[in-house]
Amino acid sequence: MNRLQKANEYIQKNKEKVCFSGSAIEKDGKLYLMYTGHIDPNMGFDRDETQIIERQCIASSDDGIQFEKYQQNPVIGEKELPEGYLICDFRDPKVMQVNGVYYCVLAVRNKQRRGEIIMFKSSNLLDWTFHSSIYQAKFEENTLLECPDLFRIGNKDVLLFSVMPCDPEFQEEVNHKTVYVIGEMDYINGTFTSESDGLLDYGQTFYAPQSTEGKNGERLLIGWLHRWHQTTPPKDFGFNGMMSLPRRLTIEKHQLIQQPAVKLDEYFTHSSYYEQIMINANEKLDINGDHTCYLKIIFSPSNTKRFTIELNKSETQSTRIVVDVENLRISFVSDYGHQNQINIDHICENINEEMTLEFFIDLHTIELFINSGAKIVSFTAYDPDKGKNISIHGEGKTELKQVIFNTVRSNLR
Missing domain, CATH: 2.115.10.20 (Glycosyl hydrolase domain; family 43)
Structure with missing residues (x-):
């Protein structure tokens, strides 16, 4: 035969x-x-x-x-x-x-x-x-x-x-x-x-999303966060890949906008709030973070040139998001997960308008929503020993209008 x-x-x-x-x-x-x-x-x-x-x-x-x-x-x-x-x-x-x-x-x-x-x-x-x-x-x-x-x-x-x-x-x-x-x-x-x-996503791990209609007629999307041909989780994890946050979809100026379909007050509790922060070169704002948390940063591009956000920070490692306002670029690089640097260009259309960065940080993922979902970056790393602290470093003139840090509610841990 x-x-x-x-x-x-x-x-x-x-x-x-x-x-x-x-x-x-x-x-x-x-x-x-x-x-x-x-x-x-x-x-x-x-x-x-x-x-x-x-x-x-x-x-x-x-x-x-x-x-x-x-x-x-x-x-x-x-x-x-x-x-x-x-x-x-x-x-x-x-x-x-x-x-x-x-x-x-x-x-x-x-x-x-x-x-x-x-x-x-x-x-x-x-x-x-x-x-x-x-x-x-x-x-x-x-x-x-x-x-x-x-x-x-x-x-x-x-x-x-x-x-x-x-x-x-x-x-x-x-x-x-x-x-x-x-x-x-x-x-x-x-x-x-x-x-x-x-x-839909500028990261290297967002794939195979599907959408559905919400109870109020809104269009909701969930994707699969997976590592392709790279590191996989240890066998005792019992899984490989996970679902993204649900995203609410709208269209603005011929562009698909994706906003987190999450009620923040139901999942997070307020921990730290900073307003009108000036961080000069070689200075930093340190936040005692957590493995699961929410971080929001609002700033004016006209008053800021370049700064770096460190997430999952330990003594020697971190995930770094470099915000280069002068060149309208955000770069995403990490000591975890063995991934290549991710670059997102044209991060805003008008430097006279506020910019917003929203980070949803989980045990193995980071999802960054730029300017209320105009662009999104998802990152996945299974390293079990990631740090949990956060630092914001000034590199030249850095003026932040608001920094909001929330931790996950205790009943959800």
């Missing part, structure tokens, strides 16, 4: 060997999950594309706890996927209903080995037909796309997807990241017109 025959035999016995990510939707009082059934006889080792099949499946539940798989799975497979696409990379369905019609967007690899986002449609969630290709990665970018999301904010549509190298030879030149594209989705004709785009 040759390898292809063995693979076919394996496929018949294992319709859904592994479940990959998907999404959920309510229909007729039941919760429906649409997910990717992943089949790989080698379970990820010695990848052989001829043996890998990814199909889209359905499971439903009356109570949100016990789920039953649809007996006719898969609902989207080889028969529904048009020629020109590879079934080995065909995953991550995000399902939605628009004007009484169900649509789902999916990530797929085309025969040029690059990523596309394609759309299927259905009248009943069970019978699906190919609708269109709505986004294609440029060939020269050498990227594969994953975990698409499509939703509307106000009068604009937003397409999200995560980016990875399309093949191992591009691993050093293509970083894992998540992109947003703002535009117009024509569901009837299956076309997406792009108007502006940007990064």
